[in-house]
Amino acid sequence: xxxNQDKKNRFQAEYLNSPAVDKVGVExxxxxxxxxxxxxxxxxxxxxxxxxxxxxxxxxxxxxxxxVKQMCYKAQHLHDLLPGLPTVAAVCVYPSMVKIxxxxxAGSGVNVASVSTAFPSGQAPLDVKITDTKFAxxxxxxxxxxxxxxxxxxxxxxxxxxxxxxxxxxxCGKARLKVxxxxxELATLDxxxxxxxxxxxxxxxxxxxxxxxxxxxATMQVTYTMLMAIKDYYDKTGIMIGMKPAGGISTSxxxxxxxxMVKEVLGSAWLTNEWFRFGASSLANDVLMxxxxxxxxVYQSSDYFSID
Amino acid sequence: MERLEVLKTYKIYIGGQFPRxxxxxxxxxxxxxxxxxxNICLSSRKDVRNAVSAARKAFxxxxxxxxxxxxxxxxxxxxxLEGRRLQFIEELxxxxxxxxxAEEEVNLTIDRIVYYAGWCDKYxxxxxxxxxxxxxxxxxxxxxxxxxxxxxxxxxxxxIGLVSLVLPAICGGNTVVVxxxxxxxxxxxxxxxxxxxxxxxxxxxxxxxxxxxxMNPTLSTxxxxxxxxxxxxxxxxxxxxxxxxxxxxxxxxxxxxxxxKADAQGLHFISDTQEIKTTWHPIENIGGAASSY
Numbered sequence: 001x002x003x004n005q006d007k008k009n010r011f012q013a014e015y016l017n018s019p020a021v022d023k024v025g026v027e028x029x030x031x032x033x034x035x036x037x038x039x040x041x042x043x044x045x046x047x048x049x050x051x052x053x054x055x056x057x058x059x060x061x062x063x064x065x066x067x068v069k070q071m072c073y074k075a076q077h078l079h080d081l082l083p084g085l086p087t088v089a090a091v092c093v094y095p096s097m098v099k100i101x102x103x104x105x106a107g108s109g110v111n112v113a114s115v116s117t118a119f120p121s122g123q124a125p126l127d128v129k130i131t132d133t134k135f136a137x138x139x140x141x142x143x144x145x146x147x148x149x150x151x152x153x154x155x156x157x158x159x160x161x162x163x164x165x166x167x168x169x170x171x172c173g174k175a176r177l178k179v180x181x182x183x184x185e186l187a188t189l190d191x192x193x194x195x196x197x198x199x200x201x202x203x204x205x206x207x208x209x210x211x212x213x214x215x216x217x218a219t220m221q222v223t224y225t226m227l228m229a230i231k232d233y234y235d236k237t238g239i240m241i242g243m244k245p246a247g248g249i250s251t252s253x254x255x256x257x258x259x260x261m262v263k264e265v266l267g268s269a270w271l272t273n274e275w276f277r278f279g280a281s282s283l284a285n286d287v288l289m290x291x292x293x294x295x296x297x298v299y300q301s302s303d304y305f306s307i308d
Numbered sequence: 309m310e311r312l313e314v315l316k317t318y319k320i321y322i323g324g325q326f327p328r329x330x331x332x333x334x335x336x337x338x339x340x341x342x343x344x345x346x347n348i349c350l351s352s353r354k355d356v357r358n359a360v361s362a363a364r365k366a367f368x369x370x371x372x373x374x375x376x377x378x379x380x381x382x383x384x385x386x387x388x389l390e391g392r393r394l395q396f397i398e399e400l401x402x403x404x405x406x407x408x409x410a411e412e413e414v415n416l417t418i419d420r421i422v423y424y425a426g427w428c429d430k431y432x433x434x435x436x437x438x439x440x441x442x443x444x445x446x447x448x449x450x451x452x453x454x455x456x457x458x459x460x461x462x463x464x465x466x467x468i469g470l471v472s473l474v475l476p477a478i479c480g481g482n483t484v485v486v487x488x489x490x491x492x493x494x495x496x497x498x499x500x501x502x503x504x505x506x507x508x509x510x511x512x513x514x515x516x517x518x519x520x521x522x523m524n525p526t527l528s529t530x531x532x533x534x535x536x537x538x539x540x541x542x543x544x545x546x547x548x549x550x551x552x553x554x555x556x557x558x559x560x561x562x563x564x565x566x567x568x569k570a571d572a573q574g575l576h577f578i579s580d581t582q583e584i585k586t587t588w589h590p591i592e593n594i595g596g597a598a599s600s601y
Contacts, residue, residue: 298555299357301364301532 004166008159011201016158018197019232021189021225030220033261043256044294047287050255051078052086053273055113055244056308057281058093059120059212068097072104074306079288082295088284089273090143094119095136102140113143113178117168120182120211122147126164133171144168145178145279147211148195150185158198165202178206178244178277183222184214192222196229206242212279217247220257227265240269246279252290255283281308318493320349320517321500323362324510330354335518337491339404348493351518353526356485359514360530363456363483366511371453371481379428382479384506386421389414392502396467399494403466413568417471423573424475431480431578439586446589451582453481454559455534458527460520460549462539465567466492467499472567473539476577478512482535485527486515493517520545528552535559535581 038046056075058067068091075088090111093101101112114136118124124132133144146168152160169177179199183192199207207226210217223245230241243262249255255278262270270276285308289300319326331352337345349355370378389396393414400410435451457477462469466489477484488496500515516523520540528536528549535558536549546562553560561580565572593599 298529298531299360299526301530301556304531 004163004170007166007202008162012159015162015194015197015201018190018194018229021193023189023221026189026221026224030224030261033220033264034257036260038256038260040294044291046256046259047252047291047294048086049271050252050259050278051284051287051291052089053277054088054284054287055090055092055246055277055279056088056284057091057212057246057279059115063094063097065097065100068093068100069104071308072101072110074284074308075105075110076108078284079292079305082288082291085288085291089277092145092279095132095139095141098136098139098141111142112140113145114139114141115145115147115180115211117146117164119145119147119180120213122149122182123151126167129164129168130171133168137171137173137175141175143176143178143206144172145180145208147180147182148199150182153186153191153195153198158194161195162198162202165199165204169203176205176242177203178208178242179204180208180211180246181226182211182214183209183218183226184216184247189221189225192225193229196226197233200229200233200241204241206244206277208244208246208277208279210245210247210279212247212281215248218245218249218279220261223258224261224265227262231266234266240275242275242277243270244277244279246277249278249280250282250286252283252287255287284308316346318346318348318497318517320351320355320359321497321504321513321515322355322359322511323365323514324504326500326504329518330358337493339402343402345402345494348497348517351516351523353523355516355518356523356526356530359485359516360456360458360527360532362511362514363485364532366509367453367455367483369509370478370483370512373481375429375432375481378479378481379425381507382425382428382475383422385503385508386418386425388502388506389418389421389499392498393418395498396495399498400466403492403494413465413468416568416570417468419570420468420471420573421475424479424578427476427575427578428479431575431582434575435579435582435584441588443588444590444592446591446594447586448589449584449586451480451579452585454581454583455482456532457482457484457581458530458533458536459484459486460524460527460536460538460540460545461486461489461496462567463489463491463520463541465489467495469539469567470496470499472565472572472577473537473563474513476573477537477581478508480578480582482581483512484514485533486513487520487523487527488515488517490518490520524549525552528558529555531556533558535561537581538562 090113092113095114098114116133117129181195285305292300329349329351333350334347335350396414397410439447441447459473529552
């Protein structure tokens, strides 16, 4: 706690004075990322890269061990008809499913990410959130996706949110921490920027747009704003922070636009699944269908791909 | 001062929207007198892809709708088309029909739509069956829509041919991607406008204009198209469709009917784009003296 207090004292000036965001400028810049001409060979490379950056996700009340096992199998065998495909980066599940997922992906290089801190609402007391996180870590989670208390944030209790993130970071131990801002509930890009800075200074390894339960989710405007926060932090400190847009990225085209954006804003160093992820459930199949289209020359049908 | 006439932009119809072709290309077909019919979208393979995606998306909702409701919606197409009668007659005349022939074609089109509206909740009872089997099963076969049906409209008619091929397919719960007659495209686009104002959910009928030669390969190789209905008269084109269809074992149906005949309609046009599913339901005895049903 003492350490967190120090951290807070040191960084308060930074995270409480986030720069304002020029919304019109963001929209224009984002529109330009979507006009890049990507040639076939680069597109194929981009698609395979996107596959390797996916956090294959199932976060439903109806999740069962069977569903999680099936998804873990899919994470390692995206489309066996196509040799040479990468695996996804991680599978993302609820804490209660971590043990099962961990066992299923053992030895494959696929990480297990677990949501925590009373996902998706985050409406629980701090000690519950700590327990939730510790449980997931103890079960074997390699990565923790926490949600921030949006209610507190919107009420202006930034210090509370800072403390919360710093505390959860401690509870994570060696697991990497992704902080979900749930931008769909933050209303403005200024808030998105402020929350990004807050999360970064409080100790996030990754910042993530959304839970996937609220619309709008990972719009390019929001992702761009968060990438700029990462860039400014890197320019200032030399420390890299990861980015994970999640929710609403269901087509290859959108994924490629995002990769273009990351490359142009942060540079090639971020183009690996150590620093960039897509949180998605249906993106993988669309990317696979595009890759098959490139290989066979004919448009594909989801009938011939495994259910996601 | 003389008033400038506001001319209509002919666009394509995908997923309940009227976009221009993604390719930005146009062509200008002319009638026999050499008069330009308009600047018509020259659709590309990406338009075909988008149309198939839209049709696939609409398939679930359309096929699961109550059959009676499908009939009501299709009847509504006829009502709307009736209101646009003069526009269709004008377009048919511009494309080379006589006034009398144009009026007859529009009348027949409306009647044909009503005809297939009526079939919506009736063909199942005729196509399906309960089958006698020598085991303790209640064995029945029911018709189910195939899915996304590609329709290549006949080249020699603008309206009646297209409607005669599209209606039986959607009557049976399929969704369609239509390639309109290349040189007579006006009524196809206007028909799309009628469909759009008739409670037909977006994506159930998608209509593209352009070169069949260019679009046929994309449509026929597309793995997400389940059947092709070919109304053209080109043996080579048909052969190409059939060969491409092998990829995902699409059904291909070719019709060479004279669609201007009142009897060029019927149940088999509906049942062609239906798959028959047979179910063996374990049951001790049905219909015999010991049956408790």
